[in-house]
Amino acid sequence: xxxxxxxxxxxxxxxxxxxxxxxxxxxxxxxxxxxxxxxxxxxxxxxxxxxxxxxxxxxxxxxxxxxxxxxxxxxxxxxxxxxxxxxxxxxxxxxxxxxxxxxxxxxxxxxxxxxxxxxxxxxxxxxxxxxxxxxxxxxxxxxxxxxxxxxxxxxxxxxxxxxxxxxxxxxxxxxxxxxxxxxxxxxxxxxxxxxxxxxxxxxxxxxxxxxxxxxxxxxxxxxxxxxxxxxxxx
Amino acid sequence: xxxxxxxxxxxxxxxxxxxxxxxxxxxxxxxxxxxxxxxxxxxxxxxxxxxxxxxxxxxxxxxxxxxxxxxxxxxxxxxxxxxxxxxxxxxxxxxxxxxxxxxxxxxxxxxxxxxxxxxxxxxxxxxxxxxxxxxxxxxxxxxxxxxxxxxxxxxxxxxxxxxxxxxxxxxxxxxxxxxxxxxxxxxxxxxxxxxxxxxxxxxxxxxxxxxxxxxxxxxxxxxxxxxxxxxxxxxxxxxxxxxxxxxxxxxxxxxxxxxxxxxxxxxxxxxxxxxxxxxxxxxxxxxxxxxxxxxxxxxxxxxxxxxxxxxxxxxxxxxxxxxxxxxxxxxxxxxxxxxxxxxxxxxxxxxxxxxxxxxxxxxx
Numbered sequence: 001x002x003x004x005x006x007x008x009x010x011x012x013x014x015x016x017x018x019x020x021x022x023x024x025x026x027x028x029x030x031x032x033x034x035x036x037x038x039x040x041x042x043x044x045x046x047x048x049x050x051x052x053x054x055x056x057x058x059x060x061x062x063x064x065x066x067x068x069x070x071x072x073x074x075x076x077x078x079x080x081x082x083x084x085x086x087x088x089x090x091x092x093x094x095x096x097x098x099x100x101x102x103x104x105x106x107x108x109x110x111x112x113x114x115x116x117x118x119x120x121x122x123x124x125x126x127x128x129x130x131x132x133x134x135x136x137x138x139x140x141x142x143x144x145x146x147x148x149x150x151x152x153x154x155x156x157x158x159x160x161x162x163x164x165x166x167x168x169x170x171x172x173x174x175x176x177x178x179x180x181x182x183x184x185x186x187x188x189x190x191x192x193x194x195x196x197x198x199x200x201x202x203x204x205x206x207x208x209x210x211x212x213x214x215x216x217x218x219x220x221x222x223x224x225x226x227x228x229x230x231x232x233x234x
Numbered sequence: 235x236x237x238x239x240x241x242x243x244x245x246x247x248x249x250x251x252x253x254x255x256x257x258x259x260x261x262x263x264x265x266x267x268x269x270x271x272x273x274x275x276x277x278x279x280x281x282x283x284x285x286x287x288x289x290x291x292x293x294x295x296x297x298x299x300x301x302x303x304x305x306x307x308x309x310x311x312x313x314x315x316x317x318x319x320x321x322x323x324x325x326x327x328x329x330x331x332x333x334x335x336x337x338x339x340x341x342x343x344x345x346x347x348x349x350x351x352x353x354x355x356x357x358x359x360x361x362x363x364x365x366x367x368x369x370x371x372x373x374x375x376x377x378x379x380x381x382x383x384x385x386x387x388x389x390x391x392x393x394x395x396x397x398x399x400x401x402x403x404x405x406x407x408x409x410x411x412x413x414x415x416x417x418x419x420x421x422x423x424x425x426x427x428x429x430x431x432x433x434x435x436x437x438x439x440x441x442x443x444x445x446x447x448x449x450x451x452x453x454x455x456x457x458x459x460x461x462x463x464x465x466x467x468x469x470x471x472x473x474x475x476x477x478x479x480x481x482x483x484x485x486x487x488x489x490x491x492x493x494x495x496x497x498x499x500x501x502x503x504x505x506x507x508x509x510x511x512x513x514x515x516x517x518x519x520x521x522x523x524x525x526x527x528x529x530x531x532x533x534x535x536x537x538x539x540x541x542x543x544x545x546x547x548x549x550x551x552x553x554x555x556x557x558x559x560x561x562x563x564x565x566x567x568x569x570x571x572x573x574x575x576x577x578x579x580x581x582x583x584x585x586x587x588x589x590x591x592x593x594x595x596x597x598x
Contacts, residue, residue, distance in 0.1 A: 058504070087506035098501055111498075115507040117236040163505070 009069070010036045010167055010198045011057060016066030018052050018222075026052035028222040030066070036166070039190065039199045041209045044219035050202045053219065054171055057200070058092070059083050071166055088116055091160030091197075095172035097152045099144040105131070106140040109158045116163055130158040134188060150181030157188060161197075168192065170201040174208065186212055235510060243511065247518020250491045251526075257487040258523055264483045265527035265574060266534065268476040269567050273535040275469040276563075280554040282462040288552070289455040293381075293426040297439050299370055300446040301361040301420045303388055360444045367420040370444035374422055377442070379435045384423040391418040419446065477574065484523060484578030488516050492586060499586070513583045520579030524571025531567045532560070 011034040018027040027049045034040055044050050055061040056068055059075050068075040071089040078086060091112075099108050106127055113123045131137050134154040144152055153173055160168050170189060174182035186201070186208060193199045203209060209216055218226035251258045361367045364387060371385045386394075392411065395418065396404050410416065422445075426435050432452065439448055492499065502512050539556050 081509070084506040084508045087504060092504045098497060100498055100501070111501065112505045114239065114242055115502050115505050115511060117239045119236075119238055159501075159505075 008035050009033055010038075010071055011200070012067075012069040013056070014067045016056065016063045016068060018049075018056060018061065019064045026222055027056070027063075030219075030222070030224055032217060032224060032227070034198065034200065036198055037193070037196055039193045039212075039214045040201070041212075041214055041216045042200065042202045042219065043204070043206065043209060043216060047221075048219040049222040050219055051171075052222075054169060054200075054202060057169065058090070059086055088163060089165055090167040090169055091163065091165035093153070093156050093160045093168065093170040093173045095175040097144070097149075097156045097176070099152055099155055101144055104141050104143055105136060105147070105155050108144065108155055109162050112159050112162050126162055127158075130162045133161065133191075134158045148181070149177040150184060153177055153181070153185055154188065157185070157192075161192060165197065167198045167200065170199065172202055172204065174203060174205060182208055183211075235508070235514075239511065240514070243514040244518050246515035248522060250495075250515055250519040251522050254487060254491050254494065257490045258519075261480075261483050261487040261523045262527045262530065264476075264480045265524065265571055266530050268473060268480045269527060269531035269570055270534055270538070271469070271476060272473050272566065272570065273531060273563055274538070275466060275473065276559075276566075277535070277539055277554065277556075279462070279466050280559065281550065282458065284552065284554055286455045286459050286462075289451040291429065292451050293429045293432070295424045295426065295436060295439060295448055295450045297374065297422040297424055297442075297445045298447045298449075299361050299367055299420040299422065299444055301367060301388070302363075303416055303419070361420060364420075367444075370442065371422050373442050373444070374424060374439060377435065377438050379427050379431045381425040381427045383425075386421045386423055388416045388418045388420055391421060392416055477570070481574050481578050484520055484574055485582050487523065488520060488579045488582040491516060491519060492582060509584075509587050512587060513580070516579040516583045517576060520575030520577075521572050522575070524573070524575030525568060526571075528564070528567035528571040531571075532564055535563065536560075 011032065013030050013032045016027055016030045017025070019025050030049075030053070042050055042053060052061065056063055056075070057070055059070075059073075059078055063076065070086065073082070073086045073089075075086070100111065103111065109127045109130060110123045113126060118126070128137070128140075131140055134157050136151065136154055136158065139147065139151065144155065147155065153176070156173070160170075168189070173189070174185050177185060182205060189199050189201065190212065213230045215229050216226065217224060361370065364385075367387075368385055371383045374380065374383045392407060396407055399407070424439060426432060432450075436448060436450070439445060499512055536556055543550065543553055
């Protein structure tokens, strides 16, 4: 870790801009501060800069200018070998679930724990626990193909949760599930948030954002055009 | 990295080999071909070296004498119209008998005017009979570093020659003998005391009057060694080329595995796997392919070498036993296999790991 920022801030972007080698200006002087334990929706149309924002937080990309601090890691100074340590403090939920088809539900969740070198005993205990949180205890031996879209995303959620991350980044987690299931997924994220985990969720579904009344950051053409505490921007 | 992770990832590496069995088989095939060639080149080289060392250790020099009989034969059948000197004639005779020995038995007749029937001046011959030849041998014995000198007459030489040639050639020799001709010169088989003074002794023997030419196995050894070195160099160039091909094939196998496991790699990166963690199963896969190839090569080479030795029994004297070098081969093959697997996998996976931004976009 390269130093602690403000004790209460988990994500901080100061004057961040990102221009890709192709010349595309994805982000332009973005300033965002997210506190620990917050639930934040990031909305915006296609090309608004949402994906770049997520990639910068994960340190998949480096900013062209500005400073980013995530979980106490100053990403501008982060060395390549330190990136895994940053990522272990966060859980990622993907829009396309990214479940390994030939592994069952249990193994898909356990996979994240193998990566951080957990023992078999720890894995058994923790995986059972998170599967019960997402309501999939009875489907531990099922293969992803045998599950519905909503169930698959719940496995993805369990996998993001299993290493006790301080921050969960959900990239359009409801994009591939039916509307009813979308609410269920966000409710589940809300429950996880209540346990103290910060949630950063990128979404297109404005109705969902309006209904859950959480902080909303709206991006447009690479700039923050609105930042409201209760979804009022929409 | 924790031991449990290493165990888990090693298992994954073995699983990769099986999951991509067709590509693994292709890699193993190419690696085995390369290593069989390496092993064969080494076995040939060991055997040539051994034979050459044995030849070079032989402390025997054959000295061919400038004798009447062979000069007369040469004059009659080879240089009849252009006889100039005894040494020129003797040269032809000596070369005709380069591998055998001869006698100085003066069986030819001479005329009273000091020339033989072929008009060769009688005085041109230094040796006309066994007695004169033995005098030269006595001179040779007086030289330093000489252990023994064995006189071999032309008759004796021709008997030895008949024992070494086929029936047709033997008939020709028999005909010559009936005509009273013998192409072989008298010879002295000289054994040296100290092999390290070989060249010095050779010069001294050449300097003795009555000795026309000298030969030793050492000249043959030098020629064979030169040829064998050229062949070895050429085979090493081919082996290096094959190794490059093998490396490309191993890289390709790893690439297929990586493509198949792209999803897992992207998840691993996203959840915080270190590069070493992601790399290990691929490196294990490369090493397993290399080791399997090494074991197969070791067996194939044993079977092949044994078959060659059986087929060439009698032609190869004192061949190098496979067992003498089995550990060396095992080491080399394991080294080549493991190294190519390791380099191939490291190269491919590092290339992939260096690419940033593959976590979200891995599937696109």
